[in-house]
Amino acid sequence: MRIVSWNINSVRLRENLVLKLMKELDPDIICLQETKCPNNQFPEKAFAKAGFSHIAKNGIKGYHGVATLSKHAIIESDIVDYCGKGDGRHIAVTVKSGKTAKPVTVHNFYVPAGGDEPDPDINEKFAHKLAFLGEMQNRFKKLKKLGKAAGQVLLGDLNIAPGEHDVWSSKQLKNVVSHTAVEIAELAKVQAAAQWDDVARRFVPPEEKLYSWWSYRARDWAASDRGRRLDHIWVTPDLSPAVSDYGVLRAARGWERPSDHAPLWIDLKT
């Protein structure tokens, strides 16, 4: 089973790029973030026609919003309202890909970007980001305690590039929101809460640069290559051996009228 995560930055504007992605990667599940689309305006028909007839969405007019498209039946879906704001920043689906396959639960997240100033006392957006990560920690700690932290995937735009080689210059970005020590520590606590495995770094050596986002503001994003790895796919330990491949479709950043994020994917033997 191939699972994709992609911050699409408006699903209505880039419906054609989602269809292109379907052709290029032939995934089973696609998790979108920043759909910026109310549920009743979501382009379901076009996606169903392409084979993705099972869709779970948590959309908000104008801002953020997540949606998960599946070729296989969604047997359960669940939305958690982080920080009590009514935002569209999480949706979970449970999918069973065949009669003998074990069900897999996929958590699709869009963590708040956090604004410009990395100080929660003067920047409420940064405070929101830290609070959101705190709620993620509690949620997955509880899940672990209940013995239910298995058969799960956590992915999405987490808006944090934790490692030295997850950014083009760790030194120059150390005070830039997305790469500050406090965020990286909070993200590590989320990861520890259910012993999530960051599969990316098993397939791409930690000392190799790896990005999933490049700013729109660069004159030539590919030439300057000042990227950040803001998007992640994690799995619970029981699924680690089942992950057979991982990749970032960097080419999609160069498609016509692109998102500023590239899609990333894993192959999972179920």
Added chain:
DNA sequence: ATGGTGGGCGCCCCA
């Protein structure tokens, strides 16, 4: 040191 671009929505927010 600064400002650069791109979305949605409606005279300005967010990334």
